[in-house]
Amino acid sequence: MNRRLRDNVASKLMLLATIFSSLIVFIMAFALFQRSSPILATQPLSELFLTSSWHPTKGEFGFYPFIIGTLSVTGLALILAIPICLLSTIYLAEYAPSKVRGTIKPLIDLLAGIPSVVYGLWGVLLVVPLIRYVAPFVGTTTTGYSVLAGGIVLAIMVFPIIISISDEVFRTVAFEVREASFALGATKWQTVKHVVMRKALPGFTGATILGFSRAFGETMAVLMVIGNVAKAPSSLFDPAYSLPALIANNYGEMMSIPLYDSALLFAALILLLVIAVFSILARIVLLKIERRGV
Amino acid sequence: MNKRKLEEAFFKGLMLLSTSIVVGSLLAVFAVVILNGAPALSISMLTQTPKGGYYLGKEGGILNAIIGSLYLASGATALAFLLSLPIALYLNEYAGKSRFASLTRLSLDVLWGIPSIVYGAFAFIIMLYLGARASLLWGIITVTLFVFPIMTRAIDEVVKMSPFKLREASYALGSTRLETALKVLTRQTLPGMLTAVILAFGRAIGDAASVLLTAGYTDSVPRSLFDPVATLPLAVFFQLGTPIPEVQQRAYASGVILLVLVLLLSIASRLSTRKFMKYLIK
Amino acid sequence: MFKPHISIQKLNVHYRERHVLKDITVDIPEKRITAIIGPSGCGKTTLLKSLNRLVDLVDGVKVSGNVLVDDVNIFDDGIDVTEIRKKMGLIAQMPNPLPMSIYDNIAYGPRIHGVKDERKLDQVVEHCLQEAGLWDEVKERLKEPASRLSVGQQQRLCLARALAVEPECLLCDEPTSALDPISAQYIETQLLNLKKDYTILFVTHVLRQARRLADYVIFLYLGELIEHGPAETVFTQPSNPRTKAYIEGVFG
Numbered sequence: 073m074n075r076r077l078r079d080n081v082a083s084k085l086m087l088l089a090t091i092f093s094s095l096i097v098f099i100m101a102f103a104l105f106q107r108s109s110p111i112l113a114t115q116p117l118s119e120l121f122l123t124s125s126w127h128p129t130k131g132e133f134g135f136y137p138f139i140i141g142t143l144s145v146t147g148l149a150l151i152l153a154i155p156i157c158l159l160s161t162i163y164l165a166e167y168a169p170s171k172v173r174g175t176i177k178p179l180i181d182l183l184a185g186i187p188s189v190v191y192g193l194w195g196v197l198l199v200v201p202l203i204r205y206v207a208p209f210v211g212t213t214t215t216g217y218s219v220l221a222g223g224i225v226l227a228i229m230v231f232p233i234i235i236s237i238s239d240e241v242f243r244t245v246a247f248e249v250r251e252a253s254f255a256l257g258a259t260k261w262q263t264v265k266h267v268v269m270r271k272a273l274p275g276f277t278g279a280t281i282l283g284f285s286r287a288f289g290e291t292m293a294v295l296m297v298i299g300n301v302a303k304a305p306s307s308l309f310d311p312a313y314s315l316p317a318l319i320a321n322n323y324g325e326m327m328s329i330p331l332y333d334s335a336l337l338f339a340a341l342i343l344l345l346v347i348a349v350f351s352i353l354a355r356i357v358l359l360k361i362e363r364r365g366v
Numbered sequence: 367m368n369k370r371k372l373e374e375a376f377f378k379g380l381m382l383l384s385t386s387i388v389v390g391s392l393l394a395v396f397a398v399v400i401l402n403g404a405p406a407l408s409i410s411m412l413t414q415t416p417k418g419g420y421y422l423g424k425e426g427g428i429l430n431a432i433i434g435s436l437y438l439a440s441g442a443t444a445l446a447f448l449l450s451l452p453i454a455l456y457l458n459e460y461a462g463k464s465r466f467a468s469l470t471r472l473s474l475d476v477l478w479g480i481p482s483i484v485y486g487a488f489a490f491i492i493m494l495y496l497g498a499r500a501s502l503l504w505g506i507i508t509v510t511l512f513v514f515p516i517m518t519r520a521i522d523e524v525v526k527m528s529p530f531k532l533r534e535a536s537y538a539l540g541s542t543r544l545e546t547a548l549k550v551l552t553r554q555t556l557p558g559m560l561t562a563v564i565l566a567f568g569r570a571i572g573d574a575a576s577v578l579l580t581a582g583y584t585d586s587v588p589r590s591l592f593d594p595v596a597t598l599p600l601a602v603f604f605q606l607g608t609p610i611p612e613v614q615q616r617a618y619a620s621g622v623i624l625l626v627l628v629l630l631l632s633i634a635s636r637l638s639t640r641k642f643m644k645y646l647i648k
Numbered sequence: 649m650f651k652p653h654i655s656i657q658k659l660n661v662h663y664r665e666r667h668v669l670k671d672i673t674v675d676i677p678e679k680r681i682t683a684i685i686g687p688s689g690c691g692k693t694t695l696l697k698s699l700n701r702l703v704d705l706v707d708g709v710k711v712s713g714n715v716l717v718d719d720v721n722i723f724d725d726g727i728d729v730t731e732i733r734k735k736m737g738l739i740a741q742m743p744n745p746l747p748m749s750i751y752d753n754i755a756y757g758p759r760i761h762g763v764k765d766e767r768k769l770d771q772v773v774e775h776c777l778q779e780a781g782l783w784d785e786v787k788e789r790l791k792e793p794a795s796r797l798s799v800g801q802q803q804r805l806c807l808a809r810a811l812a813v814e815p816e817c818l819l820c821d822e823p824t825s826a827l828d829p830i831s832a833q834y835i836e837t838q839l840l841n842l843k844k845d846y847t848i849l850f851v852t853h854v855l856r857q858a859r860r861l862a863d864y865v866i867f868l869y870l871g872e873l874i875e876h877g878p879a880e881t882v883f884t885q886p887s888n889p890r891t892k893a894y895i896e897g898v899f900g
Contacts, residue, residue: 075544079542082452083544085452086452089452089456090453090457090461090470092449093453093470093473093477093518094466096473096477097473097477097480100488103491107491155384156387156388158384159380159383160381162381163382168385170707178632178636180389180392182629183388183391185569185631185632186572186625186628187571187573188572188574188575189599189602189603190395190399190602190621190628192602193399193606193617193618194394194395194398197398197402198394235388249746251740251744252809254702254705254733255736255738255740255810256737256757256809257730257731257734257757257760257761257813258760259370261374261377262370262374266760267746267747270748288481289480289481289483289484290481291481291575292574292575316483316575320483320575323490323578323579336487337487337491340484343480343484347479347481350479351475352472355472355475369762370762
């Protein structure tokens with residue numbers, strides 16, 4: 073009986089913990105929503121998103137520059153990362169001899185563990201000066217703190233996510249299908265291009281979506297190299313300001329300016345909602361593949 | 367015929383280039399951070415706290431950040447484990463394939479992706495509501511929230527993989543679900559759990575955004591849970607932009623210590639997996 | 649009587665430490681059906697896959713010896729493996745359609761070898777599906793995914809696909825073992841028809857199938873070539889006692 077009791081009590085406690093974990097997202101969203109409501113009451117959403125003047129002391133909260141800033145740096149990161157990750161994954165999964173693969177895969181995992189401040193530090197020490205140096209050759213000048221710097225650093229940060237998930241996907245494509253292609257006299261590249269990729273593409277897309285979420289919410293590294301100027305960037309070499317950076321830089325003054333706290337917490341809410349949607353999307357895509365049985 | 371070979375050679379070249387870019391980036395990060403950080407390391411850097419004012423202090427080192435990070439990361443990892451283990455075991459042993467389990471896993475997926483700044487913002491709201499001040503305690507709470515989805519997912523993956531015949535054997539002997547979970551499953555999944563804990567510890571110690579709003583910052587080592595605490599990531603962030611070279615050195619030193627820590631943790635998790643693998647039933 | 653098409657000389661295959669094929673020397677007759685028989689796991693599939701060099705894909709494989717096709721050694725250094733594989737069509741035990749439409753499955757082979765003319769591809773697709781006995785069943789739905797076909801239809805699809813690259817030989821690895829009796833019979837009928845144009849080599853562990861189809865028989869046991877010869881001779885008067893034992897069902 074004692075054992076039964078322990079089992080019962082334990083299972084109730086575990087259930088509690090599990091329920092907590094499924095509710096906490098909603099609790100967080102609710103809390104952020106509550107604190108954002110003051111600013112949501114002042115203007116319709118469309119105006120908040122499309123106005124570009126950001127002067128908290130004057131009560132002006134136009135989120136446009138931050139939305140564009142976040143989207144441009146994330147978009148640039150993906151444009152850089154997708155081809156590099158696809159080609160690297162194909163190499164690692166299809167071409168690399170097992171010793172090479174065995175050495176490189178742990179290195180990529182290592183990339184995943186590096187804290188974002190260290191990426192930021194690296195960005196400040198190497199990427200920013202490099203861009204500052206290169207800019208005159210393309211006709212502009214810049215301090216180096218720019219969308220380009222953010223994009224480059226972010227791209228490197230998402231490499232490990234996209235590559236490790238995609239690698240899994242490629243490896244699960246059945247050998248029989250490849251064999252069929254080889255038996256017809258196809259080269260390895262033809263087999264990869266026409267047969268393997270067809271089966272692996274949905275999985276790669278899922279991995280990319282997850283990479284996008286990661287990049288979208290990245291705070292410190294971007295903050296340290298992007299320049300933090302509240303104006304929508306008009307070129308890659310312009311500085312910009314991302315939503316996460318907005319929150320991180322200004323939390324100290326949140327309480328002293330009216331509506332500022334509400335605005336910043338609204339930014340946090342936007343982050344939560346966008347990433348939640350993308351995470352769910354990625355899960356749906358990846359689940360579909362599991363079910364179809366590659 | 368040549369066209370095919372040419373196309374293959376071309377793409378193979380691109381593939382090698384891409385892989386080199388990926389590996390090269392890793393090497394570049396390590397090289398730059400170590401080259402700048404290693405010279406900044408010294409005994410005094412590692413064993414003294416900063417003297418003098420906040421950003422202007424010239425002497426001293428980063429002991430405050432080192433100890434602070436260790437306190438915070440250990441506390442958060444331990445708390446997260448206390449939360450993650452029951453959830454992972456419950457999902458696998460009790461909830462099985464129910465809709466509840468799927469919904470929970472979905473929530474955990476979403477939580478996994480939420481950036482740490484959002485956790486920081488949420489914790490900040492709670493702190494305001496409770497009238498609490500930034501401290502080690504709140505830092506631990508925030509990082510626990512941030513890290514437990516990562517740990518839960520990792521442990522869940524490992525427990526999911528244990529062969530059913532193991533549980534069958536345990537039940538056949540008349541064990542309760544709790545006993546099976548605690549005595550059989552955990553032993554089987556020990557290496558995986560260790561890896562999960564190490565992974566979480568790495569994330570906990572390296573994160574800045576979650577502690578930015580909640581743990582405060584200080585030049586001294588915290589003496590209680592209610593003192594503000596310095597962490598290595600914040601030490602980098604706050605001290606990097608200074609014009610004073612001595613302070614900047616502290617930022618570099620913090621950076622290189624973080625990097626080396628991550629490297630060591632990664633090696634540790636691989637070694638532990640290998641060491642415990644022999645006890646596993648396939 | 650039997651003109652050799654493929655000449656296998658002292659072929660040895662090792663999978664890491666395992667010596668899977670030992671000193672195989674035999675000639676495969678042209679435009680006849682040759683059956684490779686023997687108990688499971690004796691290297692029959694390995695022998696088949698050596699002939700189109702698919703064994704090259706196995707991790708840690710070592711191959712020595714010569715295989716001459718049309719007087720050219722397929723293991724020579726300068727040889728283009730993809731050309732060899734074009735000459736040797738392979739039909740696997742489990743049907744393995746490519747993840748594409750029925751049409752594209754057949755057209756895949758010609759396309760990768762450079763055929764771009766859509767009209768020519770249409771002709772090839774129709775011709776091969778007819779030779780495989782599948783045309784009437786799929787002619788209205790060529791653009792549908794191949795995965796929607798039944799297992800028996802898929803195997804005929806694989807046969808058509810193999811024919812599309814205009815091979816000289818057909819290598820069949822237990823082509824009917826995964827099929828229902830009616831589909832199996834269909835494939836067997838097609839193979840009998842095809843032997844006038846192709847050299848056919850098939851692996852089977854069903855002796856009755858070998859008796860039905862084979863002109864020439866090769867008996868493999870534990871990686872060794874025990875006996876080979878015209879089907880009549882091997883089945884009625886085997887010279888090796890082990891062959892006799894296998895045929896009488898003592899083992900395997």
